[in-house]
Amino acid sequence: MKLLLSIVLFALLPTSSYAESWPKPQCQGEPYWLEFSTVKLCIPKQNVTHLNILHSELPSFTVTAEHGELIFQLQTAENITGGLHSKYELDLASYFIALKNKDKPTIDYDIAYQVHELISPNDIGIFNTGDWLAVSLTNNTRSFDELFIFHKSSQHILHIGGQFDSFEAKTLLAQFRLP
């Protein structure tokens, strides 16, 4: 009886702890004044010194605030992974989860980690709420630290690039309001 109970309890444990909880909103009274595609942001206005709308095929702009310049753009999965996710027959979410867990023997992790400027799985943060996923890639040797936010059924991904650490990535994520 005790053995049966242990087995049942073990089966009920989460099978994967890859995803952290989506950060709670952190707007400090700031309204969601900046809209981009389907999302809104409450980045503190008083810290913004420059806003540059860029002419490009997909919408993009840069914001210069206290942490330096952040690039916001709509991006394709193909450009984000260089096509690696398709090569491994994975959708974007499953691809990044696999990079975090390193649990798919078919993936050449040496190449994938070089492509994404990763040193260890700890450089990858994954956040989930409903059908939305966010992935942060941060360490102190990267050319750009990156944050990807996407709905699992969408073709386009919101891609943010700049210089930030994992904590700042979460703070930034907490300033987004999803549709």
Add this chain to the structure above:
Amino acid sequence: MNEEKSVKDAINAFYKGAGVDLKFSGEVNPKVAEIFGKMIEETQQCTTALKWVPKPTGAKATIGWIAKNFTQSIISQLSEEQSLSCAKKVILNYKSPMKLASLGV
């Protein structure tokens, strides 16, 4: 100057000109040249800084085209350009495809 070195120098000058701490390493091959060509084209959409670069004949940039159009003097000029938000965005955009191409994958 060796054409492959010209391409590496051109890519690294572009990164430096945009103020991005990134160095091209790996092999220079037709795919790398094609991607760099797309990067130049996309940069020309959002800044006049590279207006002097002509479009490559045919659809894709080649190693020879880059070597011809990014001479040492022009590379030096590009290195002295101010950081460009536009060029940074383009580098961010093509970071993964460029790295993959340089690995010969």
